[in-house]
Every structure is written in structure tokens, then in C-alpha cells.
Amino acid sequence: MAQPDFIIIGAMKCGTSTLQTQLSVQPGIFMTTPKEPNFFSDDEVFAQGMDWYHSLFEPAAVDDLKGEASTHYTKLPTYPDTIARMADALESPKLIYMIRNPVDRAVSHFMHEWSEGRLGKDMERGFRDHPELTQYGCYGMQLATFVARFGLENICLTSLEQLKTSPDQELARITAFLGYGRIPAWQPAQPAQNVSRDRIRRLPLHDLLIDSRWARKMRHALIPKALRQRVWQARTFGARPDIPPGLRTQLENTYKTDREELAVFFPGHEALQLCYSFAIQ
Template sequence: MHTETEPRGPHRLPHFLVIGAMKCATTTLHEQLARQPGLSMSRPKEPNFFSDDDRYARGLGWYASCFDGAGPSDLRGESSTHYTKRPNHPNTLGRMVRALPRVKLIYVMRHPIDRLVSHYFHEVTVGRVSGGLEDAVEEHPELIDYGRYAMQVAPYLEAYGPSAVLPVFFDRLAQRPDDELARIGRFLGAPGPMAWDHGLRPQNVGRERLRHDPLRNAIVRLPVLTGLRRRCLPRAWADRLKSHWKVKDTPPTVPPALRERLARAFDPDLERLGAMLGVPLDCASFREKTSGRPLSWARPGGRVRA
């Protein structure tokens, strides 16, 4: 475990973080930012350094190594959605403030019910959740908690101030990517204009993911089998096997009764988020209100409680 006296290597630590939310196009945004001149994004994409105890125990030297590919004048960034997964990672903010007292933060939000469905579908495909959507909502409170955006972002606003936290919305990012990327560039102080790469496919899409399968995992992870596979298996056969393991399902449709129940769960938090942004928000109006003009913090000083 590192200590507070360990050298921090500020020349290699990030200038900005994409802090979430999960399943809100953060991977796509990360890859788009990585394509911009003067910016360098971490590898791996999600170090999860401040949130995950095992990563934090590796020390700031390990964290700094995630930015080894950056040029001396590059703006360095990373994208870890675990940073807005309260209450599961309670130590995140304190650790972050100690190491990065002046970092800039980008928080991406999506209609909370859409985010929940995508999150559920992700967990099913990787084998962490089984059963139907309604049962999962009852058994896994994080499906709702991670979409309570006001609750998640309020501590960052209090710790860093509103000028250091940029609210970004999924629908506007999808509909006007060039405008939103330019806005992000201005927020970051990018050295030049930023241009969205329209040839890059959306990243981390559920239907492009490989479903959980013990046999495939064994083939991928065993070094001997990996070497044989790479040397002996023709590419066409490998692609055919990969397609066999690809997710064939589609995200579930939310039944009307469950949608109403989820709206009742999310609307109080959206009301608080709307007060912070100076615009009325609830599940019914979320897409309309967040896909139009860019929103900024209107009442960032207000305390928002879980």
C-alpha cells in the first residue's frame, strides 16, 4: 500500500477524468478523445484506480504508468465509470481529491431507464446476473443507484466546484457529436479544434459483446491454447467461432407497469438534478430537455442528498 509521502509524479497524472455514468457511451467518448491531437487517453481505458481497493493498493506509480504513452505537452485523461458507483465505492472521492486536487471531470448522463436496461443487459451477457429484468431490479439495487445522477455527482460538485465538472448528455452527444466534442474541448482547454471521427463505430455495444461461456474463457486464457489458436486456426474459422459466442439477444422491453415504477424511483433524483441545472427534469421530459441546448450548472451550491 502506498502512503501519502510517496512521490506523486504530477507530470504523468491525468488532467481530466470521465467519471461515468456506466452505459452512457463513455467508452465511445474515450476513444474519440484518444483520436484528438494534443490529448492522450489512458491504457487501460478504465484504471478504476481511486475506486477499487486492489488498484489503489498498487500506488500512484502504477496509476501514472497508465499514461506512459502521453507526450510531454499532452492533456492526459482516463475514463472510469466506477467513480460514480455510489455507494459501492465509498472511498473514491477522498482518494481522488488527495491525489488530483485540481482535476477536471466529465459526467455523461443518459435517460435513467435506458441506462438501467443497458446495464442489466451487460450484466446478463457477462454472467453476473441471471433471470428477468423485474427480478434483477429487486435483487440488484445498483441498477437504480448508478442512474441517480444527482446523488452521484453532487459530492464532486461540492469537492471541486461547478467550473470543474462538465455535464454531458447521451442524447445530445449522439445527435450532435461534433458540437458536443467541441464543447468538451473548450472545457478541457484543448490545444486545437477537436473533430469527431464518424468512421469509428460505437464502442462497447451490448450486441457486439461475447457472451459468458466457460469453454471460450478457457480457450482464451490458457497460454498453450492461445498459442495454438493463433498459429493454427485460420482467421475465417476464428471469426466464425467468435460469431457463435456473440450475444444474439437484444435488450428487453420494459413492461409499462415496471416503467412506471422505475419512473417513480428516478423522478425525485431527476427533480434535484434539474434544480442544479436550472431546468425541470423527470423521466417523461428527460430526452427533450437534455438533447436540445447544452446544460450547465445553475445551482451547483445546493446540497443534494441521496
């Protein structure tokens, strides 16, 4: 039965979709559709069974490196059964964990939740009522159980900052970790994926009233372009919001502590410098 050779396990809003896209266009690397099956994390998906999961990899060529990318796998405490399920099903998969400046990640996460209609624009209230906005950026905490179960040698830490600074070099390092026997080529024509500032706030019956073909035709036929643009701007977050000073201090203190745990696993890693400028000033 077909199984993954590697999994991008997160983190959310750290560029995993961009990395997944870049890997998918390399010859000899196969990535699943859907991009995020979330099989080991989400109860309703896991209930579809291992045969369903194996079927995601069946289109791959015999010699392909096969991978998937599910950011739900590093969303503790939301999905507590992920690692046990993964350990039962997979012997020793290669795991890629992608991070970014955790404060920036938290803001992007907040903007994502706003666009999905789950939060208002009150940032302090959002972080108070939804601790996962902070928790998903505690990278050391999220990785600890993976290290314990699968071993540090099976985990590759990378960051959005590294991919932006040295895309070819970092992609080569990641694919070498995977055992890819070729020199990868970063494809600059591939656009960045899931950019928070471009997300549109979802409305009730969004797919029917906004994204359907007939709705688009009706808008263009009946609504002047200037009005359509004003409505679109009102439904996008626009510029990244400023974090209230007290909340920023709270987040930075939390992430400084978590950085120490991450540094135990990856001492001297470039991501510790690039992603935590607020902690090393």
C-alpha cells in the same frame, strides 16, 4: 510526476468508451491504457500505489492534455472511498460526467450483467436483487459529492443523446471545457464502443474455450457455420428486452425525483430535456 488533467467519471453504459475513443484520436490529447484504470475506486487497484497511477500518464507528450475514463468512480454505494482518495491525490481535475436516458441505461446495464453471467433474463428479479442497476442511473445523487468536493465549475455534464444529435458541436464544447486549444474533429469512422446488444454471454473458462486462437480454429474446422451462428445467437441478448410495466413505472418515478437534484446543479441543461422525455411529457 504525471497526473491527469481530466477524468471521465461515468456513467456506466452511457457512451463513455465512445467519448474516450474520440478524445484519444485528437492530436494533443492523451488517454490511458487501460481505458478504465478504476484506480481511486477499486481497493485492489488503489493498493498498487500512486507511482503506478502516475506511470499510466508517462507516455504522454509534455504538452498533451492527459485523461483517463473510469466509470467505477460514479458507482455509489459500491465504491464509497472514490472521492476521498481522488481529493487527496488530485488538486482540481476537470471531470466529465456522461449520462443518457436513465431507463435505457438501466436496461443496458441489465443486459451487460446478463452477458457477464451474473444475472438471468428475469428482469424484475434482477432489479429487485441488484439495486445498483437502478442506483448507477441516479445521476444527481452520484454527482452530488463530486460537486461538494470539486466544485460545479470543474464538472462538465454531457450525454449520449447530445453526442448522437450534434457530435461535432458537443465534442467542441467538451474540449473547450478541458482547455483544448484546437478545433476537434469527430471521427465517424470510429465505431461505437461496448454496444450491449452485441455482447456475448460469458461461460466458465470463457477466455480459454471461446476466445483463444486454438478454440476459434477448432470451431471453424469442426462445426458447420449454420450451427455456429445458432449458438452465437443463443449467447447474445439480441433485441432489447421489454421492461415489465410495473418495473418501468418504478424506474421512471425514481429517476424523475433524481432529475430534480440534477437540475439544481445544471438548470436548463440540454441533457435534462434529451435524457428525461418520460419526465416532461
